[in-house]
Amino acid sequence: MEKEILSVMSAIKANRFYVTNDRLEALTKGHGMLNVTVAAVANALVREILNGASIKIDNPNFAYMPLDNVLKVGVAAAKEAGADAVNAALITAVLLNLVGTKSRAGVPAGNRKLGAMARIVAGADRSGVSTIPTGKRNCKVSGFAAVKALYEAMEKGELVQVDGADIPPFVSGSTTYGHGALGEDYTYVDLAFNGTKIAVEGMKKAYRGVGVAPSPVMCALLAAAAVLEIVNPDGAIDEKYGDYNRTGVGYLVGKGAAKAAGLPEKLHLRGTGKEYDTAVVIGDIGMILKDVGSPTVVGMICLNDILASFVEGPQLGAGSGAGPHNSPIGHLSSDTVITMNALVENNGDIYAAADVLKKVKSRGWLDPEVATICINLIAHKGEQVRRGLVTQAMIVATEGIFSNAVYVRAKRAYNELKAGRKLEDICLELDRERKAGVEKRAGEVLSQRFGKDIAVHITKMEPCARRNHPFCRRYWSFDPNIDAEVTIDGEKVVLEGFVHKVVPDVVLNKKAELALPVSIVTPVVGELTCASVCTLNAIVPAAMATVLGVASWEEAGKRAEKGAATLTAGIPGLAEAAKEISRISLRLMNDFN
Template sequence: MTNASAQRERVILASVMAANANPGWLTSDRVEALTGGHGMLNIPVVAACNVIAAELRRGISPEVKFADAVRQPIDDLLAKSIAVAKAAGADGANAALIAATLLYLCGANAQVGIPAGNRKLGSSARMIAGVSRSGLAAVPTAKMNNKISGFAAVAAVYEAMMKGELSPIQGRDIPEGVGGGVMVGHGALGEDFIFPGMAEKGAAIGTKAMMDAMSGAGMPSQKFLSALFGAAAILEIIHPDADVAEEYGPYGKVTSAFVAGRSAVRTAGLPEKLHVRITGKEVETARLIGDLGLILKDIGGPTVIGIMALDEIISVFEEGICGAGAGPVNPPLGHVCGDAVIALMCLLQDGSTEQSVARALRDRRLGFSFDPETAMMAMNIVARKATQICTGPVTEALILSSTPMVTKALHARAARSYDDLMTGKSVAEIVRAMDEERQLLVETRGSEFLSKAKGTKIKVHFTRIGKGARRSSKMAARWLAFDPALDAEVTVGDETIHMEGIINAVIPEVAQGISKERAPFLTALAPIASELLLAGNVIMNVTIPAVVAAAMGKLNASDAANEAQSAGLISAGIPGTKAKAEAAALVAVETMAL
């Protein structure tokens, strides 16, 4: 090896090791804050997945048993999961919701038993977490620009109830002394008429109310949360464990919660069946919604970020009914926990190992994500941050899955940066070229994915990506994400149109009924635009060139980082890039000095 090639390898190695020494240096997102539960709760989800995987793999049963006992194994599972979620910053109600939902997906039943000894997974989680019960009316939805609360569903159900339109039987028509006890509760009137009738109608009313309220708040009418809150609203009122007429299903197998879930699913337009990503395990959507509604009504008072965590947990299903972290678009890192839930489900399969699950996760991302390198880098950053809370089989699988691609991506950028700098290119030129390639990759893979999903040709190319579309402030002029100026050429089927001022002009116009024929083209470009506007989630295109330039002595660490940030239109779309790149560059400089 010549002196020149040895020096090249030394710089590349120093740069890769420095940039990856702290996972926070490869993202503009505030990932250290995430470990304290600030802003999002994906780290508590990953940590709880670690605990649950470890416990279930050593044979602990998640079953909620109808046992004449004060404590059973599910209580210990809940206690450990809740404790680690709290350690990662979740408050009691949010920790209870995360733990109960994950354990439910792993096989815990939502409820069992009759009054004496009756147990509900949500209630047990709430009691163990030490939080008070809350009504659904006080529980918010996830934030989708705005957010509403379950009040919409509760109000609509109560209005129908007070008008005498909810129950098929009016209580005043039941003979005195008959209602309120076993003759109705375990008899034909309750099980065949009142409970299923109210469950079916109430869930439909509540679900529609949630969808209408979301629309009225300028939000998308998210089907999963609408159905969940709609089912929970009626389950707060009716006997939630009641057996029902056999026309709804086998006696002892189907309850009023299932009837409510089925009605909510149909009203929202959700698919009848869902399938876990990678494993393919099939789940009946009606049962999922009914059981989660039962959990939600009992869990306490989760906050917006608690419901957002729930949303991300349910992204485990390949139908993509909610959540962003497991989908093809790479979201902000606070949303990234879907892969952890997938890993948890995979690790519970017979014969699985951390290595086999890691390969399956990587293969899925390579074939599925708009930008697989960004997806794997995001997975790696979040998994490594989660190990600050606890280690376990889930984070091990995530790190094993992502590290080979992270290493390859960082090495390729470091080698390219070194070679380009040696030929006289500037840091800015290198960063701009890498970001242009990032844009092209996302447009190409995103268009291919959407064409396959929609069954028609979709092609998206942004002819302009700029800052300060409508504002004159320094913040808007400096950072892409705060006031993006986007023009694009979009093809849907046989038609191609060019749109200018997409975010500042076209979207407001279409939403107000002006030239609505452009709506399908906006729908087509939205996922691809989102990927690019959220590109501050992974900033290796900025960090690596800056680190290499500093390691080579071309620029000092501060100047290299500043030049890289200024050039990184897409990757440096939000503040924070310079500080991260400079910190990594200083480590590389120190390494080269040894």
């Protein structure tokens, strides 16, 4: 048994990227998502920080400062990983901001703004907030909605209480206005509170108008950026709004945008508990966005995923990575941010940082094992682009879980194949157990989240709910026919045709009474339809069948895919991956002998 298990484990460890149907190799050059880019940049930045480089932004009377070189290192790593100039600038600036670099310093000579500095280093073009897209939430809008709302309010005289026609000669543009009471106590305050409220509402209307639930944090960020594009971003603020030395227009704009979007006053980094003032985060990233250029949709998705590193991520409407269901691997950036901050806080101790990440991945997930394995894959892929302490800590945190997952399945497949069970049946049973585990944990996690006694059971999982195309018949995740039962405090609700009937009916016909059951079932369906992010339930039995001579490597992949057809084989790629792992395992077994 030992050699057979060792051959399968060694084959998978040597070729671990067959463990997912997601296109990991494409991510190394930024095709689709930028999470590998985030890992590469984090590795580069942490090395600079731990080597003593200052990431402080201030206004010294020098042409260059240490932060300039840190930005160059981060942007270079991002470009090496495939990011274009503006996305490289955005990721580098935001990661530095979340680890402690402020968004601006100085008035007027020596004025530095983090977003602008990153943009110039990256060689990106200046742009306006109106061209910045939101991250895709199936559909997407842009900052144009915030800008449009602000300018319409300007035309109506509803934005600020000061009428420019009433200002005497020489006052506009002078320090009498810009750094005096008229600007700092009246106009800027109006823009910070009234302007952000108008801009946030403009963003919300745009989201709703395209059939998408508004993202609170994206509404706040683009509203803040749009206002900061208008207001003097370097003004100070009356001390009643905060300490003179620490706050300014950017802080007040962030405060207004956060309040208008309904965000909590404080944010906390998952794992470490590090606390952030929401007004500072929104103001700083809004300042970065107004200066950094025009990121692509992929860049803004990445920003949204980075913000999932906060405990309050779901409340923010932030991207994937905060759970409870595991998203496609391309979305997973938040764990890198958590690990980066943990390393800085622990002076580069990768084991302390690994403990933080392991704790984060161990709870709150519908399938913690899969969630952990996905991070392991991203860390190893990040190592191929730019090695460093962040990815090393991520590997230390996840490698044991990954190894155990392979070992347990290999040993089980060995015993069951030796007992005469069919390869297809083993894959099917593993998938059924995976589904049952997801349902059980969903009841626990969602009961805690909603404060009710909740049980979820998916009673039907079949392909071709609306189409009868051969592709959909083979890969069920693209047109799933799903029935579900939800029990809430003892009351059962049956939802037949969940994806193709129930959800459209609830939304189009405004059936509010079914909103909670739909909200409960959705993450479970998300977990199951994205099951192909981890293919161990199929590739391990296939490889073991080949090693034991039960199946040839040519046929093992197809047989495994057939057995896992209604879960793990939800998207294309499994049969080919299982075939390759099987072939490699057989070669290793022959070498061992």
